[in-house]
Amino acid sequence: MIPRLIVSLTITCAINAQVLYVSSLTTNSATTITVLNAANGARLAQTPARAGGLAVTADGRTFFATDANGLSVAAYTGATVQLLATAATGGSPVAVAVAPNGARIYVAAAGGGNVSVHDARTLLLVGSVTAGFSPTAIAVHPDNSRFHVANSSNREIAVFDAT
Amino acid sequence: MALAFLNDRTLLALDSGAEAVVRIDTREDTIEGSFLVGPEPVAMALATNGRVLVSNSSDSKLRVFNGATGQALNTINLPVCRWGRCSVMSLATDGDTVYAADSNQQEVFAASISSGEIKSTYPVPAGPRWLAVAPAPPAN
Numbered sequence: 001m002i003p004r005l006i007v008s009l010t011i012t013c014a015i016n017a018q019v020l021y022v023s024s025l026t027t028n029s030a031t032t033i034t035v036l037n038a039a040n041g042a043r044l045a046q047t048p049a050r051a052g053g054l055a056v057t058a059d060g061r062t063f064f065a066t067d068a069n070g071l072s073v074a075a076y077t078g079a080t081v082q083l084l085a086t087a088a089t090g091g092s093p094v095a096v097a098v099a100p101n102g103a104r105i106y107v108a109a110a111g112g113g114n115v116s117v118h119d120a121r122t123l124l125l126v127g128s129v130t131a132g133f134s135p136t137a138i139a140v141h142p143d144n145s146r147f148h149v150a151n152s153s154n155r156e157i158a159v160f161d162a163t
Numbered sequence: 164m165a166l167a168f169l170n171d172r173t174l175l176a177l178d179s180g181a182e183a184v185v186r187i188d189t190r191e192d193t194i195e196g197s198f199l200v201g202p203e204p205v206a207m208a209l210a211t212n213g214r215v216l217v218s219n220s221s222d223s224k225l226r227v228f229n230g231a232t233g234q235a236l237n238t239i240n241l242p243v244c245r246w247g248r249c250s251v252m253s254l255a256t257d258g259d260t261v262y263a264a265d266s267n268q269q270e271v272f273a274a275s276i277s278s279g280e281i282k283s284t285y286p287v288p289a290g291p292r293w294l295a296v297a298p299a300p301p302a303n
Contacts, residue, residue: 018299020255020262022271024288032288036271038257038296041285056297063295078300139166139174141189148174148189150164157166157176159192 019044019079021063023051033065035079047081049074053095057102062120064105066093073107073116075123087123090114097138097147099162106147108135115149115160132158165207167215169230175215177207184215184228198233201226210256210276218254225254225261227276239279241265242272255294264291 020038025031035045052068060078066089067074073096075084090112097106104126107116115135117126133153140147140162149158165177173195174187182204186195200207203221210216215230225239241263255262256276264271264287271291273283 018257019297020271020285021293021295021297022264022287022291023293024290025266025292031290034287036285036287038260038262038273041271041273041283046288051293054293054295056295058298060298060300063297078297137164137166139168142168142171146189148166150166150176152164155164155178155180157164157174157187159189 045081055096085123110134255296257296
């Protein structure tokens with residue numbers, strides 16, 4: 001009998017990309033973030049880090065990684081993976097999104113049922129909203145005015161004013 | 164579920180339970196329509212020209228759709244999956260390229276979205292779970 005695997009696939013997207021970020025988690029919980037040249041796979045940097053969801057600013061200068069097994073989000077320099085700042089989040093932060101204007105990031109905490117909003121430069125907490133049951137995905141409107149949160153437990157999408 | 168803005172009005176939501184992508188009018192907060200995306204979809208992303216990629220775990224494929232019409236454009240067979248199914252996988256898109264990794268492997272595959280061909284294979288540490296692609300930051 002062929003075992004049925006638990007499956008979870010994730011897609012992220014960027015335009016005119018040149019750098020590929022890969023977070024890895026092995027069975028002994030050793031985790032890394034590896035940065036590759038997207039054109040040829042050459043390794044640019046690698047650092048130990050407990051990373052869950054990833055997001056990158058439009059200019060590539062900063063990327064963000066949630067610690068899905070913890071209660072935090074971290075900011076790193078793009079490509080070189082130098083830690084810039086960390087901030088507390090709700091429980092089990094599984095997704096992070098960057099506002100199109102790069103000013104704020106939004107972290108969905110599936111365990112805590114909330115979304116925390118942080119200044120993208122400092123990671124200082126700007127606000128927090130109760131999103132629903134198991135928020136697992138976020139999309140920020142192109143004009144930065146609202147953000148949408150998908151709650152996986154009840155298949156609903158909540159809309160929030162971002163201003 | 165997964166979310167992505169197709170444009171400044173339409174939000175796409177992947178409803179894995181319904182095996183469909185739902186188009187939401189964010190000005191009216193109403194559902195415009197939906198289209199089926201294949202068995203057990205688990206992730207979604209946008210590529211250039213309004214193309215939407217959906218990953219299907221049960222048959223180990225990536226399916227490409229026109230996000231506005233739902234028309235199926237292409238199917239990409241992933242070599243990263245074993246036993247006919249994918250394990251934990253991550254994808255990222257960059258123009259016409261999709262990057263795919265399987266947590267059971269130590270590689271990232273780069274494939275053409277339009278042709279479905281695997282273009283390159285990159286070695287990575289074991290257990291790749293998340294991918295992201297971005298412009299290289301300007302040198303200081």
